[in-house]
Amino acid sequence: MEATTMEATTLKREATERAPTETLRKRAAGVRAAQRTIGSAEAERRTAALRALKAVLVRSRAEISRANDEDLARAAEEGLSGSLLHRLGLPDAKFESLLEGIDALVDGEDPIDRVLTRTELDEGLVLERVRSPLGVLLIIFESRPDAVIQIGSLAIRSGNGVIMKGGREAARSNEALVGCLRQALEEAGLDPRAVLGVPDRRDVDELLALDDLIDLVIPRGSGALVRSIQERSRIPVLGHAEGVCHLYVDASADPEMALRLAVDGKCDYPAACNATETLLVHEAFLPRLGPVGEALRERGVELRCDEPSRQVLPWAEAASEEDWGLEFGDLTLAVRTVAGLEEAVDFIHAHGSSHTDAIVAEDPAVAERFLKAVDAASVFHNASTRFADGFRYGLGAEVGISTARIHARGPVGVEGLLTTRWLLRGEGQGAADYGPGKRSFTHRPLDG
Structure with a gap:
């Protein structure tokens, strides 16, 4: 996997008891505010943002390649292992796969507000259960700059905000790709603050304390990294452990x-x-x-x-x-x-x-x-x-592969980044209208 046991140990050693800095809290609050506008926007706007993302990536290919070459050169000088160097690269084949993944998301149905169940509670009182974004995601990963686009495109389609902490070894590549995501949102008339990249490892512990602004943490790395984060945060963690x-x-x-x-x-x-x-x-x-x-x-x-x-x-x-x-x-x-x-x-x-x-x-x-x-x-x-891959499963992309048993399991695509809400439409009914000697519920299933 992307991160090592040493990485988990280092992050834990650097943990502090200090409250998040006002700047970092303010930026995370900006992600929360932007997410709510994107999650409630028309589906066509999110689709437009995905189309814009593909166009921005194609236009920026030379710039992205230069940034990736700089990361690879520095990583080689610092003796990064062969497997991590392989993950760090962004060759043409991997870049084309990213574009294909975006196409798959564009062609797929927008999942937000999709009706799952529809029930008549009484005449003129109809309850729906619909798909809804999770909110703000914190993704921690190492070495794979292509993950920035996979994660970002899935966040756009699912109406989520995302904070990404990539590895230091991919800093230049990650910065360029986060810039592409923000530019695509802006071109589609959506708030670019919904995507935030944080390069500093010391920011992780501050972010893990923001349980009022971040809804889910997804660490893509070793089992030790997953356990370390679970121990240090009240935010739910979707674990992606080793791939044995x-x-x-x-x-x-x-x-x-x-x-x-x-x-x-x-x-x-x-x-x-x-x-x-x-x-x-x-x-x-x-x-x-x-x-x-x-x-x-x-x-x-x-x-x-x-x-x-x-x-x-x-x-x-x-x-x-x-x-x-x-x-x-x-x-x-x-x-x-x-x-x-x-x-x-x-x-x-x-x-x-x-x-x-x-x-x-x-x-x-x-x-x-x-x-x-x-x-x-x-x-x-x-x-x-x-x-075992989100793209091969037809999910367009994945934020990772979950070995957990709650919420999402296996490759986590759009469906794994959604929860549900209940929408009730009535005609002035009150709860006191129902009971012995009063009105009765019908609880009649309706077509979606």
């Missing part, structure tokens, strides 16, 4: 498919939180494991195998207990042999992070048992763990 994803190769697996999905899950983007970190192999599949291991080896993957799988792949490193449940974030893969489905599921529950787990199996009964038994935000059959 498993691929279980069943005895019935097609060998070619197992090879393809193992390589894709590990090699397509090793630094991503949905990359495969542990390959679980049914003991009956071991005689067919050789080509899978060789294909991974050819792609530069270091395998850390238990003793049974090393009998097939003798060139692999010996795994240690510390390798199980570890998010490597690079071209390293743990391999563990299991006796069957039940042992695979137990291993996943003992060592996984409830992010994404997959099975390769031709036996449909085994596959269905896996899909039902594994307790994770995303569970796949004959598909790479790399599909």
Whole structure:
């Protein structure tokens, strides 16, 4: 994931008891005020802002690239790890994906005030439950400047205000992209204060104290970072913990498919939180494991195998207990042999992070048992763990992947950034009109 345990420790060490500075509180209050105007604006205005955002990004591509190149150069000089450097870059392919994500949000239905239920309480007294923005979001993330546009575009579509604290290593890129978001809002006639970027790490603890102005914190980083923030704030936290994803190769697996999905899950983007970190192999599949291991080896993957799988792949490193449940974030893969489905599921529950787990199996009964038994935000059959992504799910983008069980789970897109409100339309009725010997409620469901 984006942030490390060291990052969480540093943030906690820098925590203070001081009240938020008036300047920071004032800026956060500005986000709250702007959010209310955007959340209540006509849907066409939010759509116009998204269209403007795409146009601004295209016009500003050269400027954004220069800023990103400066960040990459400084990060390389400071010895930033390879996985974080990979996340920090903003190449053409990633930039085009951002534009496609905006298009998906433009084409999607505006969710605000969508009627979920409509009930007649009595004649002339109609109650509706409708979708509503959460309010003001605080997003804390590291290394990925593309997250600024993903988060910002989702906030615009869902009518939320957003405060973003990106990593120091992406400071120039983040500043340029936040500027694009604010410019797009202004061009659409909406309040640009709804998007705020804060570059200073010391601002985090002050922001976490603003429970009257911020409604939800979403930390995109390590489990240690999530827990650290939960301990330091009364604001609800939507946790995005480690991505320890498993691929279980069943005895019935097609060998070619197992090879393809193992390589894709590990090699397509090793630094991503949905990359495969542990390959679980049914003991009956071991005689067919050789080509899978060789294909991974050819792609530069270091395998850390238990003793049974090393009998097939003798060139692999010996795994240690510390390798199980570890998010490597690079071209390293743990391999563990299991006796069957039940042992695979137990291993996943003992060592996984409830992010994404997959099975390769031709036996449909085994596959269905896996899909039902594994307790994770995303569970796949004959598909790479790399599909666990808001863009690939058709959400347009995501603010992150939640491993929590309350409110939102898995890739968090527009729907995960909404709550509900109740709207009641009457004709002068009072609560005292109802009761024994008086009027009765009808509670009749109506079409939406």
